[in-house]
Amino acid sequence: MALKIKYLNSKIGASKNKAIILAKDSKISDLKGIFEDKTNQKIINFLNSNKKSKENKISSLNLDFDKKLIIILLAINSESFESEKLGAKFYDFLKSNQVDDILIFGSNFKSVAGKIKFESFLHGAELKSYEFNVYKSKNKNKVINLNIWNNKSSNDQKEKKKLNSLLRGVNLTKDLVSEPGNILHPDEYAKRLKKLRNFGLKVTVYDKKKLKRLGCNALLGVGQGSIRGSYLVTMEWKGASSKSKPLAFVGKGVCFDTGGISLKPARFMEDMTYDMAGSAVVVGLMKNLALRKAKVNAVGVVGLVENMPGGNAQRPGDIVKSFSGKTIEVLNTDAEGRLVLADALTFTEKKFKPNLIIDLATLTGAIVVALGSEYSGLFSNNDKLSKELFNAGEKVDEKVWRLPLHKNYNKLMDSKNADMQNINYVGGAGSTTAAEFLQRFIINKTPWAHLDIAGMAFSKYAGALNSGGATGYGVRLLNKFVEDNYE
Numbered sequence: 001m002a003l004k005i006k007y008l009n010s011k012i013g014a015s016k017n018k019a020i021i022l023a024k025d026s027k028i029s030d031l032k033g034i035f036e037d038k039t040n041q042k043i044i045n046f047l048n049s050n051k052k053s054k055e056n057k058i059s060s061l062n063l064d065f066d067k068k069l070i071i072i073l074l075a076i077n078s079e080s081f082e083s084e085k086l087g088a089k090f091y092d093f094l095k096s097n098q099v100d101d102i103l104i105f106g107s108n109f110k111s112v113a114g115k116i117k118f119e120s121f122l123h124g125a126e127l128k129s130y131e132f133n134v135y136k137s138k139n140k141n142k143v144i145n146l147n148i149w150n151n152k153s154s155n156d157q158k159e160k161k162k163l164n165s166l167l168r169g170v171n172l173t174k175d176l177v178s179e180p181g182n183i184l185h186p187d188e189y190a191k192r193l194k195k196l197r198n199f200g201l202k203v204t205v206y207d208k209k210k211l212k213r214l215g216c217n218a219l220l221g222v223g224q225g226s227i228r229g230s231y232l233v234t235m236e237w238k239g240a241s242s243k244s245k246p247l248a249f250v251g252k253g254v255c256f257d258t259g260g261i262s263l264k265p266a267r268f269m270e271d272m273t274y275d276m277a278g279s280a281v282v283v284g285l286m287k288n289l290a291l292r293k294a295k296v297n298a299v300g301v302v303g304l305v306e307n308m309p310g311g312n313a314q315r316p317g318d319i320v321k322s323f324s325g326k327t328i329e330v331l332n333t334d335a336e337g338r339l340v341l342a343d344a345l346t347f348t349e350k351k352f353k354p355n356l357i358i359d360l361a362t363l364t365g366a367i368v369v370a371l372g373s374e375y376s377g378l379f380s381n382n383d384k385l386s387k388e389l390f391n392a393g394e395k396v397d398e399k400v401w402r403l404p405l406h407k408n409y410n411k412l413m414d415s416k417n418a419d420m421q422n423i424n425y426v427g428g429a430g431s432t433t434a435a436e437f438l439q440r441f442i443i444n445k446t447p448w449a450h451l452d453i454a455g456m457a458f459s460k461y462a463g464a465l466n467s468g469g470a471t472g473y474g475v476r477l478l479n480k481f482v483e484d485n486y487e
Helices: 037-049 080-096 118-128 157-178 186-199 208-214 217-223 269-291 337-352 366-371 383-396 407-413 430-439 475-485
Strands: 002-008 018-023 057-064 067-074 101-105 143-149 202-206 231-238 247-257 297-307 318-321 327-330 356-361 376-380 400-402 448-452
Touching (some): 002 118, 037 057, 037 067, 057 080, 067 080, 080 143, 118 157, 157 475, 186 231, 186 247, 186 269, 186 297, 208 217, 208 231, 217 297, 217 337, 231 269, 231 337, 247 269, 247 337, 269 356, 269 475, 297 337, 327 337, 337 356, 356 383, 366 376, 376 383, 376 430, 383 400, 383 448, 383 475, 407 430
Parallel strands (some): 018 101, 247 356, 356 448, 376 400
Antiparallel strands (some): 057 067, 231 297, 318 327, 376 448
């Protein structure tokens, strides 16, 4: 159910259902002017019976046969992410209890100051309320109306705007990842990205003809079996001095991955619509940076292809020459994402000369075996960059875990017939050898990090801040990374 938030000047005539946020040590004086004395006493009795609670708790009291009072009880001090989690939990409570209209009191927030960040609480509820129902013919328009009265602690319009920009960026990422492959193929994707110009981004689209002239044959080889086009799209945001080098974010955009001639098993192949999630994170991030007028120069680069079998498809054993000039023996056409990124990384480094490069990709199944759905894999040539990403991830609960790069892994990607091969035939360390392959295309030793998000981009189950499906993982991580270190 969608969540609609409205700020009110009066509680009169508002929703019959009410909600209030309280600390365990709240007093009856904190409730003055909010409820009748009879209701206040009910609340105090509830607090007295929950004094030993060590966790945040959401409970419902019946005020009348058809009226509820929902009490959000704070047991511990809340960091921003804890506030977001509590907001998401509140949304789930409303949904599961079929409460579709409620008034939440903001007049008591001073009494719980330091225990909750109210705007983050609302942000968590909005993140959790996301649903992708574009193709459903029924039940599309159900809404939970969340009315807020007298929000004295939240006059910070700047914070609201910032979180709204982030929400819109995350939701764009989720929308893109959720689209089916017959709708969001590379041609349509490139067309949608042009619309980002409306937000102040400079968008440049390199089509098949331009890419051929540039020599991006690694990327083009992946898409040559499809009737759709192949593209490299750049999105530039200039929010700082023109002399300031941009931060670069590069994303894998394989809109559907059959594996090509090295065909995947049929079971679960339908999930391969999300093989473009790395690119979607970059797109969502760039929209967010533009909306909040981030004081930074940034560029997003995405390679958009469709990996299909066909009469013109790339064969195992083919050798292609990349944009960097290095040749690649394609031993497995299902190791295609690294071919797309190979050209995108070198192109980004050469054209934009960035301060740093971070790439994101649903690159390997091996990372899911190693880390499951708790961490993305982080590989980097730079300790400072790795630490900044790790710290940002901890703050927003989009965690990363650094894994090794080493010359002994790197040599496993050497080929007898070309400069390198696109898989490690020896076996083992699949995520690391894939990262070693990518590192070969960072030509000028630019600080670089690779995030393998295969276990994080999509979930069959609901998470703390998402309802299952596309998670939007990476937008909040990179936004925090930029905010804390480069603005």
